[in-house]
Amino acid sequence: LSRLVHDLLDLAQLEGDSYPLTMEPIVFAQLIHDVLDQMAFVADKKSITFKRTLEEDCIVYGDSDRLQQVIRNLLDNAIHYTPSGKSISIELQVHQSVAELRVTDEGNGIPKEDLPHVSERFYRVNKARTRKDGGSGLGLAIVYQIIKKHHGTFNIQSEPGFGTTAIIQLPNAPFNESSPTL
Template identity: 40%
Template sequence: MDSTWLVLLSLALGLVVGAGFVAILYVAARRGAHAADVASPAVPDGVDQVIDALESAAIVLDPSNNVIKASPGALSIGLVWNQALVHPHLVDLVGRVRRTGEPITEECELARGPFGEANIHLSVRVARLGSRYILLLAEDRTESFRLEQVRRDFVANISHELKTPIGAVGLLAEALDSASEDPEQVRRFAHRLTEESQRLARITQDIIELSRLQAADALTDAEIVSVKQVITSAVDQNRVAAEARGIELAMRGDKRAEVYGDEALLVTAVHNLVSNAIQYSPAGSRVGIGVRIVDGVVEIAVTDQGEGIPEDDLDRVFERFFRVDQARSRHTGGTGLGLAIVKHAVQNHGGDIRVWSQPGRGSTFTIRLPEASHDAAVRPAIGETT
C-alpha cells in the first residue's frame, strides 16, 4: 500500500513539475515573440501596399526614428536619406507627436534633400500609427506657392505698368495747359502724349490678347496655314523697324511647310519674336528666321546677335511682364507680355517653344508645331502639346 502511494505521489509531483516547466516555456516563448515583434521592422498589415500606392510623400518611423518604410514621393523630394529623416524640423514634429500622442498638421519650408539649396514648400501631417509607429505624410505644395507668387507678381506688375503711362498722360495734359502759349512746347508735349497713349494701348491690347489665349483650350476653326506666308507677314510688319536700325532680316528654310491653325495668331507669335530680336540686337547686325521640318514637326527659329540671356533668366523669359533688361525694355516701349503671348499662342496650336541663349552670343527662339497632313483622318488634335 505504501508503495502505491509513493508511485501516485511521484506521478503527481511529475505532473506538477512538467506543468510548471511547460508554463515557463510558454511565458518565455511569449516574451521572445514580444521581443521579436519589438525588434521587427515590419509595419502593420496593409500599410506597405498603401504607402507604395501613394503619389505624395509618406514615411513610417519606428520608436528609434528609423525609417522602416518610405513612399517613392518621399524619396524623390529628398525627405529620407540613409534610412533617416533628413530635416531636424521633421524629427522635432515626430518627437512631439510621440510625446503627446496628438497629431500635428503644419505648413513648412525645407531644403530639397540633405545637400539641396533649393527650397520646397510642404503641407505635413504627423500622427501615430498603432502604438509603436509614427506616420508622416507630406504634400509638395511648391508649385502652388510658385503659381501664387506669379499671380501676386502679375497683379503688382500690371498695376505698375498701367500706372506709369496713365500718370504720364495726366502730367502731360497739365503741361500742355501750362504751355498753351508756346507752340514748340505744345508740340513736344503732344508728341510725348501720343507716345504714352500708344504705350497704354499696346499694354491693354496685349493683356486682352493674352487673356483670350489663356481662356481658349484649343482652336475651333483650324485651317491649313502656309508657314512661308506667316513668316512673310511677320517680317513685313517689322521691316521698317529693322531698316531704321540697319538690321538685316534673313529668311531661309523649307518654304513648303504647313501647319493647322489660325494664321493671324501665328503671325502675331512670329511677329513678337522678330520684334524682340530687332529690339535686342545691335545696329547693323542680322536677324535670321529659319524653317525646317523634323520628324513631322515644323520648327520656326528666330535668331539674333544680341547680348544674350543669362542662364538664370532662361526659365523666366516667358513669364508675364518679366524683362531681362528692365531699363532697355521700357526705353523701347516693350510691354513684357510679348513672349507670354507667343507661348500661349503656340501651345494652343499643339506645339511648344524653346529658347537657347548664351551671353555675348545672341539668342534663338524656336517655335515647334505639328506638320499639317492633307489626310483629314490623321490631323493632329489642336491644343495638345507635342
C-alpha cells in the same frame, strides 16, 4: 497704356479654354515672308538684315492671325535687341511631322538664370528697363500661350554675348488623328 491693356486682355483670353481659334491649313513659309516684309521697314531703320532659310512647302494647321502675331512678337524682340548693322536669322525646317521655326538674333543674349522666366507675364531680364524702353512685358507670354493652343512648343536658347534663339515647334500637315481633315 492702351497697348498694355490690349496685351493683358489678349493674354487673359488666350489663357482661358474658350478662346476660339480659326484653324486652317497655312503655307507657313509664306506667312513668315509676309510678316518679314511688314517688319522690313523697322529693321532697315537699324540697318538690320534678315537672313531667310525657309522650307517653302511647309504646311501647318493653325490660326493665321495668331501665328502672324507670334512671328511679329519674336521679330520685334529680335530687332529691339540686335545692334545696328547686324542680322537676324529666320529658319524654317520640317523634321518628320514637326515644323520648326528658329529666330536668332545677334544681341547680348540672356543670362542662364533668366531663361526659365522670359515667357512669364511682365518678366524683364533688365530690371531697370521701363515700358518706354520696350513693350508691355507680355509679348513672350502671349507667344507661349498661342503656341500652346496650337499643340506646339516654344523654347528660348541663349548665351550672354552670343545672342538668342527663339524656337517654335508646330505639328506639320498632314494632320494627326486629332486634327480635322480637309
